[in-house]
Amino acid sequence: xxxxxxxxxxxxxxxxxxxxxxxxxxxxxxxxxxxxxxxxxxxxxxxxxxxxxxxxxxxxxxxxxxxxxxxxxxxxxxxxxxxxxxxxxxxxxxxxxxxxxxxxxxxxxxxxxxxxxxxxxxxxxxxxxxxxxxxxxxxxxxxxxxxxxxxxxxxxxxxxxxxxxxxxxxxxxxxxxxxxxxxxxxxxxxxxxxxxxxxxxxxxxxxxxxxxxxxxxxxxxxxxxxxxxxxxxxxxxx
Ligand SMILES: [Zn+2]
Numbered sequence: 001x002x003x004x005x006x007x008x009x010x011x012x013x014x015x016x017x018x019x020x021x022x023x024x025x026x027x028x029x030x031x032x033x034x035x036x037x038x039x040x041x042x043x044x045x046x047x048x049x050x051x052x053x054x055x056x057x058x059x060x061x062x063x064x065x066x067x068x069x070x071x072x073x074x075x076x077x078x079x080x081x082x083x084x085x086x087x088x089x090x091x092x093x094x095x096x097x098x099x100x101x102x103x104x105x106x107x108x109x110x111x112x113x114x115x116x117x118x119x120x121x122x123x124x125x126x127x128x129x130x131x132x133x134x135x136x137x138x139x140x141x142x143x144x145x146x147x148x149x150x151x152x153x154x155x156x157x158x159x160x161x162x163x164x165x166x167x168x169x170x171x172x173x174x175x176x177x178x179x180x181x182x183x184x185x186x187x188x189x190x191x192x193x194x195x196x197x198x199x200x201x202x203x204x205x206x207x208x209x210x211x212x213x214x215x216x217x218x219x220x221x222x223x224x225x226x227x228x229x230x231x232x233x234x235x236x237x238x
Contacts, residue, residue, distance in 0.1 A: 002217060005231040007171045008179050008190045014164045016187060021160060025153040028146045035139040042132045049125050053118060060114040067107045074100040178220055182229055191228040193237040201226035 077097050084090050168176060182189045191199035193213060198205055203225045213221045214232040221230045231237075 002232065004171055004175050005190070005220075005229065006233065007167065008175065008229065009192070009231060009233075011164065011167045011171065011176075011179065012188070012190045014160060014167055018157065018160045018164060019187070021153055021157050025150060025157060028150045028153075032143050032146050032150075035143050039136055039139050042135045046125065046128050046132050049121060049128060053121050053125065056114050056118045056121065060111055060118070063107045063110045063114065067104055067111070070100050070103045070107065074104065175220065179229065182222070182227055188226075188228055190231060191223065192231050192233045195238060198223040198226060198228060198230065200228035205230075 074097060077093060077100060080093055081090075084093060171179075179189055188200035191201075193199065193205065193210060196204055196207075196210060201223060203223070205223065209221065209224070209230075210232075213230045214237070222228060223230055
């Protein structure tokens with residue numbers, strides 16, 4: 001029995017190692033997501049500005065077309081002067097020509113404003129593009145590093161899991177089940193008796209119980225306080 005209990009202690013060490021590795025492995029994806037999120041956000045903000053610039057270019061083309069139309073209109077009206085016979089017709093034509101010219105002037109102002117805004121935006125985009133590159137560089141390196149560590153951690157986890165299997169095989173099934181089922185007190189399911197106390201909760205054990213653990217090989221004893229399986233280890237217990 002005691003040999004089996006010593007194996008349980010070894011198993012518990014393996015389980016602790018496994019747990020620490022798994023915790024580290026589980027933390028990395030959150031950091032990767034956080035950093036990827038920052039890259040995505042920076043790229044999205046840049047894309048918004050690029051879209052805005054495209055809208056401005058469309059707007060500019062729209063006004064340029066309007067100017068073309070208005071100029072064609074103006075030309076048609078001007079050609080009608082030769083056919084004008086009355087003052088009334090002449091005045092009406094003058095009014096329409098003035099309206100065409102004012103439309104042209106209005107659209108030209110819009111085009112100029114669009115050009116100015118686009119130019120400013122283009123400079124902002126250039127600056128932001130450099131910022132985004134910096135952000136990408138900064139996070140990408142760390143993301144790749146984390147992904148590599150994640151892959152190597154997984155290998156370590158696999159290695160420890162296989163050593164867990166070989167340790168488990170040396171333990172009798174009922175004892176192993178007892179270990180799996182027992183309550184975990186701060187990660188401890190199996191504890192050596194140390195200076196007369198339970199090695200998990202450090203409470204002093206009754207002398208009778210200490211002796212039972214030390215001399216009775218026939219069944220498993222648990223700490224009455226924390227439920228840890230108690231082990232008498234000749235090297236450490238007293
Ligand atoms: Zn205890």
